Amino acid sequence: MLTYLIRRFLYAIPILIGVNLITFALFFIVNTPDDMARMQLGAKRVTPEAIEKWKAERGYDKPLLWNAAAAGTAKATDTIFFDKSLSMFAFEFGRSEDGRDIMTEIRTRMGPSLAIAIPVFILGLWAAITFALLLVFFRGTYLDLGGVVLCVAMMSISSLFYIIGGQWLISKVWNLVPISGLGAGLDATRFLILPVIISVIGGLGGAARWYRTIFIEESNRDYVRTARAKGLSELAVLFRHVLKNAMIPILTGVVVVIPSLFLGSLLIESFFSIPGLGSYTIDAINAQDFAVVRAMVFIGSVLYIVGLWLTDISYTLVDPRIRLN
């Protein structure tokens, strides 16, 4: 099993290098430093001199891959690829347009993002599984039918509706919690309740419907009939037999997103003015701050790869066929 995990870990290395190369191609070859300079400077101020100055200030004036003018190892190291792309492996992302260190910014904004993302993840998973199990327990009844219709309705409604509707009803009309922003320390809880609830509700329909399908598929299997023939109660069958087997496909979809929780939610953070990484990314995209976007794309990819690896680990925990083979 250990060799299995090590092998999976080693598979990640070529993928990471590939991600780095693709990001490099996207940000420096498809979209050249000249293009970046033009966008940043705006239509009026674009002159060849201004572009050269902008590039020089940010280190974009170097050759892309090979610096023939430099001496020794600097031929390879004094390039955009080495400075801007390879350095990302060391989590050095340089500075954003407003001159702040991107990594410092990421560190401080991680907290608020996680403060929303972790409760949403746990509560959402719990709510969806509970709701799905309830529907499966009452499968074939009107409760089940009503539940599925509700799920489809919840899936069909745009998440923007939940956000704006929730803010209007709970904060404005009922005045229960602040509409947006974030407080310090324990006070933050007041601000976090609404975005967490809205995120959970927004994701519930799709997830519960999907889990219900998995549970039902699982409960039609032969071993479930065997379990019933043992005389187990329907609840014991559901929890001890069906749930454990159904966790295998569920984990595939769930564990992979755990690391990406760090990145926060683009939509929720913007609407609730939470100073997390989601809103940081949105702001950077709006400001065409390529250094930040590049950093977030790379981090996102790395976290996704970590997520895949965690999925492999979680398989070995729930599925003895993988653990013991």
Next chain:
Amino acid sequence: MTGSAASPLLKVNGLTVQIGNGRPVDQVSFEIRPGETLALLGESGCGKSMTALAVMRLLPPAARLSGGTVDYLSAGNARPLLSLTEAEMRSVRGGGIGMIFQEPSTSLNPVMSIGRQIEEVLLLHRGLQGDAARRRARELLESVGLPEAERRLDEYPFQLSGGMKQRAMIAMALAGDPELLIADEPTTALDVTIQAQVLELLKTLQRERNMGMLLITHDLGVVERMADHVGVMYAGQLIEVAPREQFFANPAHPYSRKLFAALPERARHGQRLSTIPGRVPPLDTQHVGCRFAPRCSVAFPDCSTLEPGWHAQAGGQEVRCHLFDPARPCMPTLNTPLPTEPQQTAPAVAASPLLQVQDLKVHFPIRKGLLQRTVGHVSAVDGVSFELQAGRTLALVGESGCGKTTVGKAILQLIAPTAGSVRLGGVELTALSGAALQPLRAQAQMVFQDPFASLNPRLRIGTIIAEGMHALGQRAHVAERIAELLEQVGLRADMATRYPHEFSGGQRQRIAIARALAVNPKLIICDEPTSALDVSVQAQIINLLLELQDKLGLAYLFITHNMAVVDYIADDVAVMYKGRIVEIGSADAVLGKPQHDYTQSLLSAAFTRMRGAA
């Protein structure tokens, strides 16, 4: 029935199950006494399993109980199972009545250890926990003959072989000390020698515990070994009940007789097998008259209008058929011999064999460690040699895992052989590759075991059949050829536009055969072509294969573990064991005077009605 003094353990009276308008189980009544086995016999779709599930009240959601009573008489008091509350019923399931199922690999929870699955029953019905439960679980595994019981407790189903899984399943069913065991096709998914062991085990346990048993099977051999009483089911009804000896000596109902006549056996070699035309009526049929009448060869007009009643025969046999009605004066005689068609003699042996296999070896690498280096090889096929003449049938026999399917695939170059030579019509196949192999593919085709899995569900059958022709560049007259092929395998030409799911198992296997024939092969490798089919359908497919062999001069390499089929169909037999052929020769020699120990054990384990044993 017999004059057994013991009072019945289970009394089923008029049990009826409804699905929509159909009645998969219709007015079924029977009794089972302690220590006694009742076998419900019938083909798939006749309602045997549904009857068992109804007794346990474990019917699928679409089905509901619409009539009858089931009384479970335990320690003097009768419990009407159909009117117990769900909680009371749960104490019966797994407690008073244990159940084992057909497919041990899917019927055990894959992510729960064997020990825990048994302990679950012990806690529920015996109140045992912790060490006591574990000790008892180990004793149970020992009592079902599972080696290294202590270690097995912590193992998972995938770590056990099929036979071991079925033993674990039996241990689980016995954990609640049931008085009645319901066994639903307990050995159908197992190899012949394992089948014999599991049946023997069930018999021993039954004797030790004086357990009643409801055995559900489609296999006459299993019935003969196990049953005290036999109930034959057809289209949801019991149509004949009899003590075993009586049933085997003199099956009464035309359907029962047909089941016997459809059995392939050596004595019938050279004749066509008797088949039952048509198929089991669909579930929602509204029956008028006798349900078997449309397929019955001795039916007379009244059969299709009047529902037959029960007629008692000598020796406790009862049959539901007008032919046995004493009030009916003009009774067609039942004892006319079944019509048989003479078979042409096999074509003269050609000078050079069609297929020559020399020292064929297939080794699969075992990969281990971080870098998946090859650390060794499994010899799936280890030096196999044989020859096959045109127009003849060679049966390749052995248990699962002995390498017989791998031989088939290696001949067709679907797996690259590690060593050895395969010559088809004098051309060495192992030396060829890619495009050079293409024209030779037309000469050898394969028919697979599972007709449900081996046809692409999203293609029309015309397309499936035409695919091979297209691959070989035949573009002209494809539609005509498809029509011809479909007629040839006993289907209608207009079926070409349908999808596989619209066909029954037997019809699908016909389609698979048509697909193989499409490119005019000289050799067909049949990999267990009938083992997923019912007996009467199996007879139809075997007849079809023989007919095609006569007409087209095909050679068959017939891969199977079914000794009865081998006995009937094969000219020559090769017995495989652990990747080698241990015995090869004419069918008469190998099956008549087996030399090798393994062949002997294989034959003794198989159903032995063939060589005059009955």
